[in-house]
Amino acid sequence: MDVDRDEVGMSRGIHRMTSVDRPPGAIPIGEDQVLKIQWDVIKEWEPAIHMWPFRMGPWMVGTAAGMTGLLSLNYVHRILRLREFAKFSVFAATVPIPAFLTIILNTTMVTESIMLQNTQCPVCLELRAAAIQLGTGFVQPVGLAVFSTIMVASSKKYYQLPPWHQPLAIVRELRKIMQPMHGLLTLLVTVNLFTAFNVARFQMEKMPLIMEKLRSTGMSKLHVHNLK
Helix, strand or coil: CEEEECCCCCEEEEECCCCCCCCCCEEECCHHHHHHHHHHHHHCCCCHHHHHHHHCHHHHHHHHHHHHHHHHHHHHHHHCCCCCCCHHHHHHHHCHHHHHHHHHHHHHHHHHHHHHCCCCCHHHHHHHHHHHHHHHHHHHHHHHHHHHHHHHHHHCCCCCCCCCCCHHHHHHHHHHHHHHHHHHHHHHHHHHHHHHHHHHHHHHHHHHHHHHHHHHCCCCCECCCCCC
16 A cells, blocks of 8 residues: 655555556555554544444454353353353353454454455445354354363263264254253344444444545545455
C-alpha cells in the first residue's frame, strides 16, 4: 500500500498498488500501518458507543463461544451426575480457549478484512464470520465439553464408557448423552450465528463513518484494490 500526498503534504488516500503503478510522491505503507490508523480512529472516537461493533464486537463473539462451553460443560455434568468432579480440569479447554480463539480468528479474518476492504462481498464476510463462529464458538466447545468430561470421568471410574472396540455402542452412548441437550444446542448455535452475523454487519455499516473521519483529518479516501 502507498500513501499519496499532494504538494502541501496532505494525504489524498491509501491505495493498494504495485511498485510499477506507484505514482510520484507516493509513500509506501503496509497493511499493519493502515490498520493502526483505523484502530486509532476507533479508539479515540467520541462518543465511544458509536464504535461498539469494533470495540465490543470481538468480545461479544468470544463471550458467545465461552458461554457455549460453560453451559455445555454444566449440562454434561448434570446428565452424568458428576456434580463438580473434573469440572475445573476441563474448564480451561472448554471455556477460555474457544473464546480467545474465536476472538483472534474473527478479528484477523473478518474485522480486519472489513477495515482493509479486501472484499466487496458483504454476504461473504457474514458467512465467513458465521463459519468461524460455528467452528470455534460452537462445535469446538461443545465437543470438548462432552468428550473431555467423558474421558476424565471414565479414567477415574466415575463413568463407564463402552470399550473402544465397540464403536456402535459408543455411538449409542453418546447419542443418549446428547439427546437431552438438543434444546440447549439449538439455542446455543442460534445465539452464536446471530451474534457473528450481526457483529460483522454492524461493523460494515460503521465503515463509512470511519472513512468520513479519515477524510476530515486529511485522508481523502481509502482504496483497497485487489492485485492481479
